[in-house]
């Protein structure tokens with residue numbers, strides 16, 4: 001079965017993509033993901049905070065040198081503009097990683113504020129990234145900030161990155177907007193080449209024995225795929241941007257579910273961390289088997305179970321909700 005896929009303007013051999021995660025932190029890791037069978041690799045993120053710290057350190061040193069006369073200069077340590085800051089290391093990895101694999105390598109920038117850090121996208125492009133995934137991880141903890149301001153900030157960050165590069169730009173966004181679909185439409189109109197649904201929020205918990213807040217990144221479970229799948233089913237066919245699904249892929253069945261909802265590509269980190277990079281081929285083969293046994297080409301399967309174009313999506317979702325609750329009441333109510 002032909003599994004070739006167009007994603008944010010890139011041609012992929014199949015729609016299973018390694019999402020930003022810990023396995024892409026070395027050339028060997030990137031190569032093993034590509035050898036494992038994925039259609040593309042998204043690298044772990046370079047963070048706005050890292051870039052801002054570097055910019056501040058450089059500015060501080062420049063101030064020091066500006067003020068110093070030649071004699072005083074000798075008292076200063078040599079300028080630590082080594083190649084070992086986070087961005088240089090990341091750029092070197094993009095360059096080496098892109099050369100090491102024959103599938104697209106997509107770099108990832110992660111931030112929440114409008115600022116100079118977005119210009120790093122250009123350096124990622126120059127280093128050989130096939131695209132940039134922009135993870136806008138913003139938790140509006142300042143409760144005076146309105147929803148409109150949050151949306152505006154997303155659009156400004158996207159515009160800054162788009163104006164810096166000619167390679168495609170994907171936006172990985174959160175599911176927590178008053179109107180997720182409208183945010184998606186606005187990002188699409190602002191030129192996003194793909195939307196990655198969704199960011200998985202770090203939700204700290206409370207340890208009642210140690211009486212402390214515990215945070216940590218956990219691997220996902222398949223049930224978490226339902227939220228992104230719902231929105232992919234709503235958005236499919238309504239945007240120019242490609243749609244990438246991320247969260248909750250454990251087996252090839254989860255990949256098939258996302259494709260039927262309308263995902264152009266299906267990303268996974270948790271399953272590859274749990275089972276190793278070679279598990280990607282198991283997911284690809286499982287998708288292939290399903291398509292072959294149902295005699296449906298990939299292009300036909302994609303979006304087969306999306307919300308129909310002529311349906312009012314809000315009424316459609318509400319109808320599903322009401323009938324699900326009716327069903328649940330009769331199922332669980334009868335246990336009493």
Ligand SMILES: Cc1cc2nc3c(=O)[nH]c(=O)nc-3n(C[C@H](O)[C@H](O)[C@H](O)COP(=O)(O)O)c2cc1C
Pocket residue numbers: 019020021022043044045046108110135172198199200217218219220221246247248249267268269270271
């Ligand atoms: C250990 C770990 C590290 C991650 N690092 C990043 C990262 O650097 N940037 C990013 O955008 N997402 C990162 N993610 C999130 C994943 O890209 C993905 O969106 C999320 O894990 C949900 O997908 P999954 O269910 O396939 O794991 C990370 C996830 C894990 C588990």
